Structures are given as C-alpha cells and as structure tokens.
Amino acid sequence: xxxxxxxxxxxxxxxxxxxxxxxxxxxxxxxxxxxxxxxxxxxxxxxxxxxxxxxxxxxxxxxxxxxxxxxxxxxxxxxxxxxxxxxxxxxxxxxxxxxxxxxxxxxxxxxxxxxxxxxxxxxxxxxxxxxxxxxxxxxxxxxxxxxxxxxxxxxxxxxxxxxxxxxxxxxxxxxxxxxxxxxxxxxxxxxxxxxxxxxxxxxxxxxxxxxxxxxxxxxxxxxxxxxxxxxxxxxxxxxxxxxxxxxxxxxxxxxxxxxxxxxxxxxxxxxxxxxxxxxxxxxxxxxxxxx
Amino acid sequence: xxxxxxxxxxxxxxxxxxxxxxxxxxxxxxxxxxxxxxxxxxxxxxxxxxxxxxxxxxxxxxxxxxxxxxxxxxxxxxxxxxxxxxxxxxxxxxxxxxxxxxxxxxxxxxxxxxxxxxxxxxxxxxxxxxxxxxxxxxxxxxxxxxxxxxxxxxxxxxxxxxxxxxxxxxxxxxxxxxxxxxxxxxxxxxxxxxxxxxxxxxxxxxxxxxxxxxxxxxxxxxxxxxxxxxxxxxxxxxxxxxxxxxxxxxxxxxxxxxxxxxxxxxxxxxxxxxxxxxxxxxxxxxxxxxxxxxxxxxxxxxxxxxxxxxxxxxxxxxxxxxxxxxxxxxxxxxxxxxxxxxxxxxxxxxxxxxxxxxxxxxxxxxxxxxxxxxxx
Numbered sequence: 001x002x003x004x005x006x007x008x009x010x011x012x013x014x015x016x017x018x019x020x021x022x023x024x025x026x027x028x029x030x031x032x033x034x035x036x037x038x039x040x041x042x043x044x045x046x047x048x049x050x051x052x053x054x055x056x057x058x059x060x061x062x063x064x065x066x067x068x069x070x071x072x073x074x075x076x077x078x079x080x081x082x083x084x085x086x087x088x089x090x091x092x093x094x095x096x097x098x099x100x101x102x103x104x105x106x107x108x109x110x111x112x113x114x115x116x117x118x119x120x121x122x123x124x125x126x127x128x129x130x131x132x133x134x135x136x137x138x139x140x141x142x143x144x145x146x147x148x149x150x151x152x153x154x155x156x157x158x159x160x161x162x163x164x165x166x167x168x169x170x171x172x173x174x175x176x177x178x179x180x181x182x183x184x185x186x187x188x189x190x191x192x193x194x195x196x197x198x199x200x201x202x203x204x205x206x207x208x209x210x211x212x213x214x215x216x217x218x219x220x221x222x223x224x225x226x227x228x229x230x231x232x233x234x235x236x237x238x239x240x241x242x243x244x245x246x247x248x249x250x251x252x253x254x255x256x257x258x259x260x261x262x263x264x265x266x267x268x269x270x271x272x273x274x275x276x277x278x279x280x281x282x283x284x285x286x287x288x289x290x291x
Numbered sequence: 292x293x294x295x296x297x298x299x300x301x302x303x304x305x306x307x308x309x310x311x312x313x314x315x316x317x318x319x320x321x322x323x324x325x326x327x328x329x330x331x332x333x334x335x336x337x338x339x340x341x342x343x344x345x346x347x348x349x350x351x352x353x354x355x356x357x358x359x360x361x362x363x364x365x366x367x368x369x370x371x372x373x374x375x376x377x378x379x380x381x382x383x384x385x386x387x388x389x390x391x392x393x394x395x396x397x398x399x400x401x402x403x404x405x406x407x408x409x410x411x412x413x414x415x416x417x418x419x420x421x422x423x424x425x426x427x428x429x430x431x432x433x434x435x436x437x438x439x440x441x442x443x444x445x446x447x448x449x450x451x452x453x454x455x456x457x458x459x460x461x462x463x464x465x466x467x468x469x470x471x472x473x474x475x476x477x478x479x480x481x482x483x484x485x486x487x488x489x490x491x492x493x494x495x496x497x498x499x500x501x502x503x504x505x506x507x508x509x510x511x512x513x514x515x516x517x518x519x520x521x522x523x524x525x526x527x528x529x530x531x532x533x534x535x536x537x538x539x540x541x542x543x544x545x546x547x548x549x550x551x552x553x554x555x556x557x558x559x560x561x562x563x564x565x566x567x568x569x570x571x572x573x574x575x576x577x578x579x580x581x582x583x584x585x586x587x588x589x590x591x592x593x594x595x596x597x598x599x600x601x602x603x604x605x606x607x608x609x610x611x612x613x614x615x616x617x618x619x620x621x622x623x624x625x626x627x628x629x630x631x632x633x634x635x636x637x638x639x640x641x642x643x644x645x646x647x648x649x650x651x652x653x654x655x656x657x658x659x660x661x662x663x664x665x666x667x
Binding site: 024026027028030031034035037038041042111112113115116117118119120121122123289290291 | 311347350351352353354372373375376378379380382384386387388389390391395399400402403404405447
C-alpha cells in the first residue's frame with residue numbers, strides 16, 4: 001500500500017514577522033494571477049464555444065438590421081453604421097456579464113468549486129476582483145472580434161471613423177468593466193432557482209432600453225423613454241461607441257459629427273456604474289462566501 | 292505576531308459563539324477546546340450540533356459572533372490569510388473544479404498557494420501515483436466515483452503541505468471500501484505529523500480514528516476526552532456477556548427451567564465486584580416488543596434495525612435452540628478481571644459455556660447517556 005508523503009512544514013512561505021506585509025502582497029498577487037490563469041485556460045480550451053455563445057446573436061442582429069432591412073428598403077441606408085457601435089457595446093457588455101454571472105450563480109448556489117480559491121492565501125475581495133478582471137477581458141475580446149466580422153457582414157455599409165480609436169479603446173474597456181461588475185452583482189444576488197427570472201426581468205429590459213438599436217438623440221420625441229434609457233449603463237456604452245465610431249457627415253462642406261450623448265456623461269455614467277456595482281458586488285460576494 | 296507560549300496547541304478555541312443572522316439560537320454556543328500538534332481530534336455529534344459551523348470558523352469561512360480562535364498561534368479573524376496557508380479542508384461534498392482535468396486540479400491548487408511550477412508539477416505526479424490516480428490524470432472529475440473524488444480531494448489538500456487538515460464528515464457518502472481506505476490515509480498522514488480535526492456523526496469512525504473526541508450537541512461541547520475516558524463515563528463501566536447452553540432445559544418444565552436460570556445467576560452474582568447480573572432476553576423474544584424501547588444496550592446490540600426479524604413469532608425450528616441458550620450480562624467496575632472466575636463459576640453449575648466476551652460501552656451509549664437521545 002502506498003503511503004502519502006508530506007514534506008515537513010508548509011510549502012507555502014509562512015511570512016516572518018518583519019517581512020510580513022510585503023510577503024503577503026506578493027503571495028496575494030501570485031495567487032490572484034494563478035486564479036486568473038485558471039479562468040483564461042478554461043475559456044481558451046472552449047474558445048469556439050465561447051465565440052458562438054457571445055457572437056452569434058449580435059451578428060444576426062447586425063445582418064438583419066444592418067444589411068437585410070436596408071437592402072429591402074425597410075431601413076435607411078447608413079443605418080448599419082449607427083447600429084454597429086450599439087452592437088459592439090452590447091456584445092462587450094453581455095459577454096463580460098455572462099463571463100461571471102452564470103458561473104457564479106451555479107458556484108455559490110451548489111457547485112462550490114470556488115471554495116478552492118476562497119481558501120487560497122489572498123483576501124476574499126480579490127477573488128471577486130479576479131472574476132471582474134477575467135469577465136472584462138472576455139468582454140473586450142468579444143467586442144474586438146465583432147469588428148472584422150462586421151466588416152464582412154456589412155460590406156460597404158461598414159463605416160468606422162478612425163480618428164477616435166483611443167477613445168474607442170477606453171470606451172471598450174469601460175463597457176467591459178461595467179458588464180463585469182453588473183455580472184458580479186447579479187451573480188451574487190441571484191439564486192440558482194431564479195435564473196429564469198434573470199433572463200426575463202433583467203437581461204431583456206437591459207438589451208432593449210440600452211440605445212443599442214437606436215441613437216439616444218433621436219428619442220427626443222419620446223421623452224419619457226429617453227429618460228428611462230439613462231438608467232441603463234448600456235446606453236452610455238452604446239452612445240460612447242457611437243461617438244467614437246460613427247463617421248461624420250459632410251453637409252455644405254462642413255463636417256458634422258453624429259449627435260450623441262456628451263462624452264463627459266458617457267464617462268460619468270460608465271464610471272458610476274462600475275464603482276457602484278463593484279462595491280455592491282464585492283459586498284454581496286463577501287456575504288455569500290463568509291457567514 | 293508574538294511567539295506563542297502554548298506552541299504545543301495547534302488549534303485553540305476559547306468561548307466561541309456563532310449566531311447566524313435571524314437565527315433564534317446560537318449555532319455554536321460558547322465552546323472551548325484545544326487540539327495538540329499531531330493529534331487526531333474528533334467533533335462528534337448529530338446533524339445540527341454545530342460541528343460544521345465550528346470547522347467553518349477554523350477555516351475562515353465563518354466569522355465568529357464572539358470568542359477567540361487561534362490556529363498555530365494566529366488569530367483566524369485577524370489574519371485569515373496566514374491561516375489559509377497552513378490548513379487544508381476536505382469538505383462534505385465534492386467541490387472539485389469540474390472545468391479542469393484531474394492533474395490540473397492539483398497543479399492549479401498549488402499555484403493558488405504560490406508554489407513554484409517545478410515543485411507543483413513534481414508533487415502532483417507524486418500524489419497522483421500515491422493515491423492511485425495516475426492513469427486518470429487527464430480525466431475530468433465528473434466521471435469519478437465518490438471514492439475517487441475523495442482521493443483526489445485528499446491529493447489536492449496535500450498539494451500545499453498544510454499543518455492542519457480539516458475533514459468534515461469525510462466518509463458520509465462513501466462505500467465501505469473507500470471508507471477504510473480513507474481511514475488508513477488519515478492515520479498515515481497523522482503519523483507524518485499532520486494535525487487532524489475531523490467531524491463525524493459516525494461513532495465507529497470517531498472511536499477508531501480519534502485520539503480525543505469532543506461530543507457536541509445543540510452547539511455545546513458536552514465532554515472532551517479520549518474515547519476510553521468517555522466510555523468510562525457510563526456508570527457500571529464494562530460488562531461481561533456469557534452465552535451458556537443447557538440442553539436439559541428443553542426437556543424439563545417451566546419450574547425446573549427457572550431453577551437452572553437462578554442457579555447460574557447466583558453463581559455469577561457471587562463473583563467479586565459484581566454490580567448487577569441480567570438475563571438478557573433472546574432477540575426473537577425481544578423483537579416482539581417495540582425495538583427502540585427497552586435498554587440502550589439492546590438497541591446497540593441489534594444494530595440499525597436488525598435484519599433478522601422477518602415478522603411473525605419466529606420459526607419453530609429455532610425454538611428448541613432458543614430455549615437451550617441463555618445469555619447473561621454481568622456488570623462490574625472491572626469486568627475484565629472476571630473473565631476467568633466467571634468461566635470457572637459456570638463450569639461449577641453444570642451448564643455448558645458457549646461464548647464469553649467483554650463488552651465495552653460504545654460511544655453511542657455515551658452519547659445516549661449524556662443526552663438521553665440516540666445520535667441519529
């Protein structure tokens with residue numbers, strides 16, 4: 001019968017009194033990146049499934065609304081270039097959200113596979129932060145992959161201004177973080193038996209009140225709805241993307257940018273969302289894993 | 292952290308109280324105990340006694356309402372990260388990472404604990420071999436049986452070389468073979484210096500594994516001692532059980548039968564230090580009455596529900612054999628010393644001694660004695 005060997009003393013470094021705090025920071029950092037690596041490895045292994053899960057629906061939207069409807073005259077030509085930023089924002093936000101919500105609901109509900117990471121030598125809050133960082137990465141990858149596919153689907157309708165790429169990247173990151181923190185909050189609040197409600201009561205309104213398929217400025221005629229959309233973080237993401245992506249129109253020799261929500265409101269909306277949901281999400285996460 | 296004066300204690304729990312929000316009573320109600328370095332310590336009690344909550348506090352997952360808990364001299368509330376480096380937990384239910392392959396579960400676990408790559412790779416291979424998992428290292432865990440999952444969880448627990456291993460009802464869902472395997476592994480690990488704290492509601496498990504046992508009920512520790520010392524709590528101490536055969540009992544009538552019985556009884560009572568002698572009812576006769584009634588001794592002897600009674604009044608074929616056999620229980624402070632004298636006394640009465648053994652009170656009886664309830 002084989003016997004089990006155990007080396008004497010802990011293999012992890014037990015910090016000495018003097019070097020304690022620095023050593024703990026190093027431990028926590030190492031553990032954090034190991035946990036992040038785990039999520040990346042698992043996702044990379046099923047990368048095609050990940051792409052299908054996150055991209056199929058937005059690409060169909062893009063095809064029908066940006067290509068088919070304009071072609072048969074039910075939508076104006078050029079709608080594609082207004083729709084595309086909304087689709088990028090939607091994809092980024094939902095891919096980030098999905099990266100954390102469902103795994104967390106199942107994990108905290110019954111699987112408890114996360115326990116292994118909760119027992120790693122890092123603060124509990126960093127386990128939640130890792131979820132957010134990973135989900136945001138996932139969202140950014142999904143959002144970025146939309147561009148070449150959209151160019152292929154839309155053909156000549158694919159028009160993106162190139163002078164605001166830095167803003168585009170910042171908005172993409174913020175959108176992914178907003179989706180990730182929203183995902184963390186939902187994932188820690190929702191019980192497994194409530195998953196059906198998640199889709200019906202939260203995701204559906206989120207998708208349709210987020211200025212994804214219509215620009216905010218054109219809602220002037222439906223004032224109450226225009227106000228409603230401001231409570232949806234996706235509105236700020238989509239409008240920010242429009243600001244960065246929709247090409248200016250030349251009218252009477254003057255270049256006029258597409259009217260969007262002001263950039264400062266976009267940043268404010270996204271930052272408030274991220275900070276507020278991160279705080280709420282980390283607190284509920286803590287409540288779920290520590291009793 | 293100042294050096295600890297009581298370094299021989301790995302776990303120290305002082306006046307620990309845990310009340311969950313909105314709960315009417317304390318889940319853990321002012322318990323204190325300590326576990327020495329290298330000890331196997333058991334928390335024994337029924338479901339809901341507070342065992343899992345206690346483990347939860349020790350493993351940083353439950354924040355105590357009050358009290359102090361130290362592990363290796365480190366306060367678990369003030370410095371959970373240092374505590375997490377030194378402990379490993381084997382949970383009640385598998386929580387293995389289903390997205391990873393078997394070997395990856397080990398290497399990632401070690402990576403979470405900041406063990407360098409070369410070391411974790413080597414340790415993973417070594418532990419997979421030792422626990423008989425090497426040929427399944429590329430499997431996913433959901434294909435595993437409960438016993439295999441348990442082995443993998445043991446391997447995972449050992450990857451970061453902890454000082455203390457917590458096992459929460461580890462054999463709850465295991466087949467008998469896996470249970471024995473786990474017991475062997477636990478003893479083996481303990482022999483190599485690991486301090487082990489185990490919760491269980493399994494008397495046999497506690498008795499066979501633990502050097503010291505705290506019996507818990509309703510959030511309190513009722514007693515905390517070695518298994519032998521716990522068993523001595525029961526008044527009367529040990530007992531001697533004798534089975535005798537008296538062939539003439541079948542032929543003779545009732546008055547003579549009673550006479551033989553009393554004759555043997557008197558002989559046993561005359562032995563030195565005997566507190567009490569009982570004639571134990573035959574099981575066939577006893578099963579006619581309510582099985583859970585009567586003495587706890589009887590229910591312990593018949594085990595869980597006893598499979599022998601198929602209903603009805605027993606078979607005619609066994610009737611004569613039943614009548615030939617008599618079972619006596621002799622209670623004494625030191626029943627062991629009576630083994631030889633009792634055998635001689637029986638020989639003097641002319642009946643035939645068929646079986647003689649020393650009965651030690653089980654932990655089950657200790658629990659009943661302490662709480663007035665059965666454990667399950």
